[in-house]
Amino acid sequence: MRFRIVSIIALQLWRSSLKNKAVLALTVIIGGMLLFAAFTGWQHYRYQHNMRLQYQQQVREQWLNSPDKHPHRMAHYGYLVFRPKHSLSFFDFGIESFTGVSIFLEAHRQNTVNFSEAGFSTGMLRFGEISVAMILQLLVPLLLFFLGFSSISAERENSTLKVLLCQGVSWQELIAGKTLGITGVALVLYLPVILVTVLCWLLLSRFQVSAGDSVRLLLLIFAYFAYFIICALIAVLVSALSKTSKGALTTLIGIWLLFMIVLPRGTQVLGAQQYPTPSKAAFQAAVEKDLRREGDSHNPDDPHYKAIKDSLLRAYNVDSVHKLPFNYGGFIMAEGERISAEIYARHQQELVRTYEQQNSFGRYAAFINPYLAIKHFSMALTGTDFAAYMDFQQQAEKFRYQLAQRMNRLQMEYISNQPPGPHDKPHSISHAHWAELQDFRYVPLQGKQVYRHERLSIAALVCWLLLPIAALFIITKKFRAL
Amino acid sequence: MPYIAMFSLAFKQFIRSRAAVTGLAFILVTGVVSLLIGQRFLNGQQEAVSFAAQQQQAHIQQHVRFFDKEMGLLLYYLHFSLVNTTDPLAGLSIGQRDVNPSIQSVTIRNLENQLYDTDLHNPLNLLLGNLDLGFVIIYLFPLLIIAFTYNLLSEEKEGGTWNLVRVQTGQPLRLLWLKWRLRMLAVFAAVALLMILAVIMLSLPFNQALLAVALLFTGYLLCWFALSFLVVSLKKSSGFNAVSMLSLWVVLTVLLPALVNSYISNAYPLPEALSNVVKQRQGYHEKWDMDRQVTMAPFFAHYPQFRKYPVPDEAFSWLWYYAMQQMGDDDARQETEKLQEKIRLREQASRKMAMVLPPLHAQLSLNNLARTGLQDHMHFLDSTRRFHERIKLGCYPGIFEEQPVASVDWDSFKVEYYREETPIRWTVLLLPLILTGGILFGWGWYNLRRQGHPAS
Numbered sequence: 002m003r004f005r006i007v008s009i010i011a012l013q014l015w016r017s018s019l020k021n022k023a024v025l026a027l028t029v030i031i032g033g034m035l036l037f038a039a040f041t042g043w044q045h046y047r048y049q050h051n052m053r054l055q056y057q058q059q060v061r062e063q064w065l066n067s068p069d070k071h072p073h074r075m076a077h078y079g080y081l082v083f084r085p086k087h088s089l090s091f092f093d094f095g096i097e098s099f100t101g102v103s104i105f106l107e108a109h110r111q112n113t114v115n116f117s118e119a120g121f122s123t124g125m126l127r128f129g130e131i132s133v134a135m136i137l138q139l140l141v142p143l144l145l146f147f148l149g150f151s152s153i154s155a156e157r158e159n160s161t162l163k164v165l166l167c168q169g170v171s172w173q174e175l176i177a178g179k180t181l182g183i184t185g186v187a188l189v190l191y192l193p194v195i196l197v198t199v200l201c202w203l204l205l206s207r208f209q210v211s212a213g214d215s216v217r218l219l220l221l222i223f224a225y226f227a228y229f230i231i232c233a234l235i236a237v238l239v240s241a242l243s244k245t246s247k248g249a250l251t252t253l254i255g256i257w258l259l260f261m262i263v264l265p266r267g268t269q270v271l272g273a274q275q276y277p278t279p280s281k282a283a284f285q286a287a288v289e290k291d292l293r294r295e296g297d298s299h300n301p302d303d304p305h306y307k308a309i310k311d312s313l314l315r316a317y318n319v320d321s322v323h324k325l326p327f328n329y330g331g332f333i334m335a336e337g338e339r340i341s342a343e344i345y346a347r348h349q350q351e352l353v354r355t356y357e358q359q360n361s362f363g364r365y366a367a368f369i370n371p372y373l374a375i376k377h378f379s380m381a382l383t384g385t386d387f388a389a390y391m392d393f394q395q396q397a398e399k400f401r402y403q404l405a406q407r408m409n410r411l412q413m414e415y416i417s418n419q420p421p422g423p424h425d426k427p428h429s430i431s432h433a434h435w436a437e438l439q440d441f442r443y444v445p446l447q448g449k450q451v452y453r454h455e456r457l458s459i460a461a462l463v464c465w466l467l468l469p470i471a472a473l474f475i476i477t478k479k480f481r482a483l
Numbered sequence: 484m485p486y487i488a489m490f491s492l493a494f495k496q497f498i499r500s501r502a503a504v505t506g507l508a509f510i511l512v513t514g515v516v517s518l519l520i521g522q523r524f525l526n527g528q529q530e531a532v533s534f535a536a537q538q539q540q541a542h543i544q545q546h547v548r549f550f551d552k553e554m555g556l557l558l559y560y561l562h563f564s565l566v567n568t569t570d571p572l573a574g575l576s577i578g579q580r581d582v583n584p585s586i587q588s589v590t591i592r593n594l595e596n597q598l599y600d601t602d603l604h605n606p607l608n609l610l611l612g613n614l615d616l617g618f619v620i621i622y623l624f625p626l627l628i629i630a631f632t633y634n635l636l637s638e639e640k641e642g643g644t645w646n647l648v649r650v651q652t653g654q655p656l657r658l659l660w661l662k663w664r665l666r667m668l669a670v671f672a673a674v675a676l677l678m679i680l681a682v683i684m685l686s687l688p689f690n691q692a693l694l695a696v697a698l699l700f701t702g703y704l705l706c707w708f709a710l711s712f713l714v715v716s717l718k719k720s721s722g723f724n725a726v727s728m729l730s731l732w733v734v735l736t737v738l739l740p741a742l743v744n745s746y747i748s749n750a751y752p753l754p755e756a757l758s759n760v761v762k763q764r765q766g767y768h769e770k771w772d773m774d775r776q777v778t779m780a781p782f783f784a785h786y787p788q789f790r791k792y793p794v795p796d797e798a799f800s801w802l803w804y805y806a807m808q809q810m811g812d813d814d815a816r817q818e819t820e821k822l823q824e825k826i827r828l829r830e831q832a833s834r835k836m837a838m839v840l841p842p843l844h845a846q847l848s849l850n851n852l853a854r855t856g857l858q859d860h861m862h863f864l865d866s867t868r869r870f871h872e873r874i875k876l877g878c879y880p881g882i883f884e885e886q887p888v889a890s891v892d893w894d895s896f897k898v899e900y901y902r903e904e905t906p907i908r909w910t911v912l913l914l915p916l917i918l919t920g921g922i923l924f925g926w927g928w929y930n931l932r933r934q935g936h937p938a939s
Binding site for chain 2: 041048052059067074078079083095099100101112114116118122127135267278283299300301356387390
């Protein structure tokens with residue numbers, strides 16, 4: 002393949018495309034929408050970030066300013082945690098609008114993450130959201146298809162293809178040149194997007210960027226570039242294989258609809274139907290059932306707690322729990338918390354596994370649909386994917402457990418084992434203890450974990466990039482010049 | 484040529500084209516799949532409801548056994564469920580029912596802390612959306628219409644047969660109109676078939692709502708026929724028609740709704756949701772460390788009927804406890820009202836914009852008819868508030884008087900059902916579609932008339 006020939010073909014297509022008024026208009030419209038999307042994404046991020054931060058600080062202050070009280074009351078007062086947004090989430094909204102924002106963490110109980118945007122949406126949200134990622138994933142390929150459908154078939158229709166091939170231009174050079182030319186038009190849009198994205202990202206993270214995040218951003222930029230090349234290649238190949246330009250256009254429109262509209266929904270629905278999940282009531286009932294089997298601290302005749310009580314009395318050689326050297330209630334609650342948290346975690350893990358099985362259909366479908374590959378990879382890189390949300394829930398639950406157990410330990414150590422009399426002041430401990438609990442800090446998934454989660458999407462993107470190129474060298478024999 | 488012969492010839496020509504057959508087959512198969520999914524959804528809802536009913540009874544019996552001494556303690560634990568009944572039409576349009584719970588299970592404690600608990604769901608399923616008949620009608624049928632009609636005129640011109648038609652019939656538009664009606668017939672036959680299957684598979688009752696859904700589908704698809712008629716009337720090439728119709732489809736079903744959504748969520752942000760949760764938590768918990776009068780005075784002002792019960796100065800009292808819980812709701816009342824107002828504004832704005840955007844109008848109206856929209860959920864939350872208030876006030880005297888647990892007939896606390904009845908507003912439902920369709924069709928007709936007559 003001669004680079005000079007390829008670049009002449011590419012440049013020629015690029016120039017003539019941008020001279021076309023309809024193409025120029027489409028490019029300007031998509032460019033305008035990209036600007037709009039970047040601006041609203043940035044605004045939305047700042048608003049949400051500041052609001053969540055503000056409430057998180059308020060909750061922290063309220064926690065620290067709580068007066069002296071019984072530690073178990075503090076365990077019920079609990080903590081409110083607000084899910085922070087990843088600084089790249091202005092670029093790709095991912096599942097953000099469908100996931101909750103705040104979760105109430107208290108003793109004995111695992112609450113749901115509440116107040117998702119979707120819960121207060123009129124149903125319009127279901128039509129999709131405009132983000133930079135959405136435009137790059139959905140609309141830019143359409144533009145590329147419109148640019149590329151006639152790239153070879155028109156040459157054939159005008160009989161210029163014959164001339165080109167006679168002059169010694171090889172099929173490989175022709176297709177490579179056309180693909181690069183079309184990708185070049187996309188770059189007119191994409192280069193400014195990269196610039197704006199990097200700028201927004203620097204501003205939003207206040208110029209304090211980590212090496213890991215920089216790598217993520219670089220990968221994001223490369224992944225989209227690869228996606229555009231894939232789309233351009235598809236357009237040129239379809240154009241080369243079709244008899245007429247009209248035929249190529251209909252085929253490409255069909256491919257676009259299949260890839261962007263029908264398959265994503267279809268594969269997800271297939272997964273969801275294949276792996277049903279329990280209703281909330283059934284899930285809770287299953288947790289409670291296991292709890293009753295292992296030991297229910299509410300049941301006065303529960304054998305597990307009765308055995309604990311008996312062994313404690315024996316070990317300390319006393320005849321009543323009130324004579325134990327520590328607070329018995331605190332000890333029992335710590336035991337209850339341990340058991341219920343373990344059981345809950347088991348069921349939750351099982352549920353998450355089922356969700357992952359549901360999602361696996363879409364993950365494997367990335368090998369037949371490059372849109373799903375870039376969609377998943379992009380969400381993961383911008384911290385707006387399923388794994389990031391599950392990770393947040395896990396960290397919140399871990400914090401909840403630590404909070405409850407810390408309060409139980411304080412109760413065991415500092416609260417008298419004798420219940421207060423009817424006219425005594427209720428037991429309490431100094432508020433100085435509250436600061437011992439560190440504030441909740443969400444640590445986002447590390448790059449390595451993200452790449453491991455996304456190995457299928459990455460493999461799919463690489464395949465999509467390599468396969469057509471490999472195919473090019475095999476199937477060009479089938480192409481016809483006339 | 485006699486009309487019948489012409490019709491049957493055109494019909495044969497249409498049905499023999501590969502595009503027509505694959506298009507129809509694809510949409511019918513997808514339609515049937517969507518109905519199967521709707522059927523599964525309805526069954527799932529039903530199962531969840533009967534499970535909740537069963538569960539509530541077992542739950543109450545067990546707790547009555549464990550906490551048989553103190554009414555106040557027992558009612559701290561007891562959950563009571565209210566079910567938002569699912570209309571069979573929800574099988575056609577799952578709407579927001581997959582996001583918002585159809586069962587609310589509440590204790591008599593502070594309600595704001597319980598009201599917004601979400602269901603369990605896979606967010607990726609929500610993001611990619613359901614495949615219900617609503618999706619098939621709103622997204623896929625317009626594509627079928629586009630595929631059927633984009634080259635109706637241009638095909639004849641490009642094939643060189645148009646001049647033949649003009650010379651032979653003298654009324655070329657009549658042929659175009661005939662072919663047009665043929666395609667409408669095919670599309671509406673497919674819709675009718677799917678609706679009949681829906682009635683059978685989802686056991687839909689024959690009522691006004693079903694009629695409204697059928698008319699909504701018809702009006703919506705007629706709008707698309709009118710739009711493509713307008714594009715065809717411009718007499719451009721097949722390629723131009725295909726590109727411009729697909730672009731219109733993308734703009735109408737993807738871009739504009741997404742823009743409207745982005746406008747609404749930015750114009751009416753909901754910080755009240757978060758301030759509400761912070762306020763209600765603080766409103767209740769801080770009262771533990773305050774003088775009892777701070778709690779009791781506003782509580783008695785809210786519920787003067789309980790003034791007669793004494794509150795001890797120091798010893799624990801359930802009256803004081805539940806009054807503190809009440810303060811959680813009362814302190815957050817302003818935020819709750821602001822939140823409700825904002826959501827009402829969101830609804831209003833959506834509806835206004837939907838008037839001029841048929842896909843949005845079709846989706847919102849369909850959700851409304853199937854009772855799966857935001858409005859339905861908001862009414863369900865209101866009804867949960869009333870339900871909670873009724874149960875709570877019913878239980879308070881027993882707690883405050885320290886009646887024995889056994890004195891209450893606990894079996895009478897059954898799961899309750901809520902069903903919203905909203906009258907169908909026919910003009911709001913159909914007029915926007917009739918107007919949009921009429922204008923587009925009239926415009927197209929004018930184009931053809933204007934250019935059709937001169938013997939060019």
